[in-house]
Amino acid sequence: MTILWPGRRLSLGAAVLLLASSIGLNQGTAVEPNPTAPLAFNEKEFLAYKQKGHGTVAGQAFLGASSGKAITQAGAPIHLIPITRYTRAWFDRTVKATACSSPGDPPATDAAAASRPHVNCAHEALRELASDKRILPYLRTTRANPTGHFWFTKIPAGRYYIVSMIEGSSQKEDGPAGIAWLIVDLDAAEKATNLVVTDCKASLC
Secondary structure, eight states: OEEEETTEEEEHHHHHHHHHHHHHHHHHHHHOOOTTSOOOOOGGGTGGGTSOOSEEEEEEEOEEOTTSOEEOOTTOEEEEEEOOHHHHHHHHHTHHHHHSOOTTOOOOSOHHHHHHHHHHHHHHHHHHHHTOTTTGGGOEEEEOOTTSEEEEEEEOSEEEEEEEEEOSOSSSSOOOOEEEEEEEEEOTTOEEEEEEEBOGGGTOO
């Protein structure tokens, strides 16, 4: 048996294969995942971070000034954020993207003006995280002392981001504004001290 096509003669088998191929392509296009879709929140990844642990996280948060000095801010919030697939997507999209200038960025003529967009983006990133009520039970926040030092206690084992928004200086001269961060792996009952939480200008991140 054959099927008549305009100007052609196709066997039944060839026609069926052609039709099936066309349907398969259409279905494949319909189910293709959207790469821009937000990552789904999976609470199971956070559960281990909700309980109290026996670990300690301590260090100093500062920004690197052009003079080489460490710029600290008394009372600057220090956030301890569990690393999961969900928070990693948030971090890569916001904090990490704004902490360092891209290699192709043109040099800024005004340091204060150049740092302001980064500061605004960092503020927005932290506001976004704080507004997500699903994550709040797993976040820990403290504040830096006048020298930028901070402490977290009773921390469960796991992998964390330490993020701090520094907007000014506790010293006489005005310092730059920006975001300092660090990744730390904490074992059970480990005391991770003398951590350096800073920006990329200090060449320590």
